[in-house]
Amino acid sequence: MLTDQQIRELEETARHLRVEVLKMLHTSQSGHTGGSLSAIDVMTVLYFQRMRHNPSNPAWEDRDRFVLSKGHAAPALYACLAGCDYFPRDDLKTLRRLGSHLQGHPDMNKTPGVEVCTGSLGQGISQAVGLAMAARLASRPSRVYTLLGDGEVQEGQVWEAAMSAAHYGLGNLCAIVDQNGLQIDGATEEVMNVGPLGPKFLAFNWHVLEVDGHDIQAISRAFDEAEAVTDRPTAIIARTVKGKGVSFFEHKASYHGVAPSDDELERALQALALH
Amino acid sequence: MSEKIATRDIYGQTLVELGRENSRVVVLDADLSGSTKTKLFSKEFPERFFNAGIAEANMTGMAAGLAAGGMIPFASTFAVFAAGRAFEQIRQSVAYPGMNVKIVATHGGITVGEDGGSHQSVEDLAIMRSLPKMTVLCPADGPETGAAIRAAAAYDGPVYVRLGRGKVPVVFDQDCDFTIGKGVTLRDGSDLTFITTGLMTAEALQAAAILAEENVSARVVHLGTIKPIDIDLVLKAARETGAVVTAEEHSVIGGLGGAVCETLAEGCPVPVERVGLRDEFGQSGTAEELLAHYGLTAAHLVEAAERILARK
Structure with a gap:
């Protein structure tokens, strides 16, 4: 259980991270706004409360791993990593620029704190499964977290990975689906309705939880429960x-891959400051 | 050259040796462990063997994750599925990050035989060669396979190794070395050079012996590494013999023949004949029948040599 004070602090962190995401996307004028904002609260809890990691030693072997399987939400990841001091906040201004270590999609060889390369949907979760297997083989206490999009789960590879994670009883693996209901072409249920996700993971023999992905306390409790389940993922x-935190971005598929304009940034920053 | 060994058998044995030497060696397969011979490893090291089931995309991603977690994964299935089905996973999760994953594909080429064209990869070398950061190996025989697998294990980065199904003649000594990026001159000659890979190297040695009886001096250069290609050795052979015949159990497009032509066009243009699949798929038949049908025998190499001597 988080204290009220902890919750307030994490909410404040999430608000700052949203501001960072919007500023960096505004500067780059390219990137994915909606899905970065929807993922911020889950990622805030992971990076600022839940995960054991050491920004001054990113290669620490016993660290928990985070794999952003929905790699297009890279701005959210970069905001978290800069917020944890993996690299200077000023670097965020170089997002997507030639020569920048902040690529359009996460690159483990360029950005301190990025665990694997993602961006091609469906592939991060398989790598997370492999990381969880490696941790177990090496008797490391590491837990592996991976964040997927709800459009991403249309990729068949996600279910191959789900099958294997349960088959190998990877209790050290936790997958979070950022279910914002929208993908580039529209509502996920209209583009390709995969139906209820919880029962699908359950049918593959996963432990399944459903939470409000913007409720810091609920997210943290879900991670507590996940950690207590050791015989399955x-x-x-x-x-x-989608677009959470900025009313005129919310629930809009049109902001999936669009960066905020000057005017939108100003209004968005005002809105976030008022929260 | 009377002894015959299947490269996949040596692969299976070498994996077990590597497993004993290094606890970080792990093996993945996609329900073909009996055929790829990774089953040998699974019996001795069950905790370090991961059967992905019939799911090559996920197998490749898991291998990448295991590598990211400090392991040395070998992932095996048939070449059509390894390089084809899981191509984009190899690109994104293995090659792009430069992950330390070894993809060892068995059943490459037409000598898969009776299973037919659907299972005969004639394009895997071309596909894998096109990927930045990827190293591509295609050993000639059993002994070289053992050495190549050890070299791949010692190398830090992505490697694709192409092996075959059937038994092939032994060309190399039991204790041969394998250096990634280095070819080997197996027979000297001055009139033309056979540049070959995989099982075609044994055919080229036979062809060179036949040609010697006709007073034609044919050099045989074996490239166990398709990428990075041994530029110096290829150019030297072209300069010294003035004509090149390439031979591979693969399409003439994009594999060994393609790589040699690219190298020669830039460095030493000489006449080239490419022996391989002429932009076509295979079909069912025995391995021997198929090699004869598609022109991949010593006799065909002799004919190719005669054609190229006329063009010199």
């Missing part, structure tokens, strides 16, 4: 709002 279906 846990899937957390996080109900989220």
Whole structure:
């Protein structure tokens, strides 16, 4: 259980991270706004409360790993990593620029703190499964977290990975689905309705939880429960709002891959400051 | 050259040796461990063997994750599925990050035989060669396979190794070395050079012996590494013999023949004949029948040599 004070602090961190995401996307004028904002609260809890990691020693072997399987939400990851001091906040201004270590999609060889390369949907979760296997083989206490999009789960590879994680009883693996209900072409249920996700993971023999993906306390409790389940992987279906935190971005597929304009940034920053 | 060994058998044995030497060696397969011979490893090291089931995309991603976690994964299945089915996973999760994953594909080429064209990869070398950061190996025989697998294990980065199904003649000594990026001159000659890979190297040695009886001096250069290609050795052979015949159990497009032509066009243009699949798929038949049907025998190499001597 988080204290009220902890919750307030994490909410404040998430608000700052949203501001960072919007500023960096505004500067780059390219990138994915909606899905970065929907994922922020889950990632805030992971990076600022849940995961054991050491920004001054990113290669620490016993660290927990985070794999952003929905790699297009890279701005959210970069905001978290800069917020944890993996690299200077000023670097965020170089997002997507030639020569920058902040690529359009996460690159383990360029950005301190990025565990694997992602961006091609469906592939991060398989790598997370491999990382969980490696941790177990090496008797490391590491837990592996991976965040997927709810459009991403249309990729067949996600279910291959789900099958294997349960088959190998990877209790050290936790997958979170950022269920914001939208993908580039529209509503996920209209583009390709995969149906209820919880029962699908359950049918593959995962432990399944459903939470409000913007409720810091609920997210943290879900991670507590996931850690207590040691004989199988846990899937957390996080109900989220695409563009969360900025009313005129919310629930809009049109902001999937569009950066904020000057005017939108100003209004968005005002909105976030008022929260 | 009377002894015959299947390269996949040596692969299976070498994996077990590597497993004993290094606890970080792990093996993945996609329900073909009996055929790829990774089953030998799974019996001795069950905790370090991961059967992915019939799911090559996930197998490749898991291998990448295991590598990211400090392991040395070998992932095996048939070449059509390894290089084809899981191509984009190899690109994104293995080659792009430069992950330390070894993809060892068995059943490459037409000598898969009776299973037919659907299972005969004639394009895997071309596909894998096109990927930045990827090293591509295609050993000639059993002994070289053992050495190549050891070299791949010692190398830090992505490697694709192509092996075959059937038994092939032994060309190399039991204790041969393998250096990634270095070819080997197996027979000297001055009139033309056979540049070959995989099982075609044994055919080239036979062809060179036949040609010697006709007073034609044919050099045989074996490239166990398709990428990075041994530029110096290829150019030297072209300069010294003035004509090159390439031979591979693969399409003439993009594999060994393609790589040699690219190298020669830039460095030493000489006439080239490419022996291989002429932009076509295979079909069912015995391995021997198929090699004869598609022109991949010593006799065909002799004909190719005669053609190229006329063009010199």
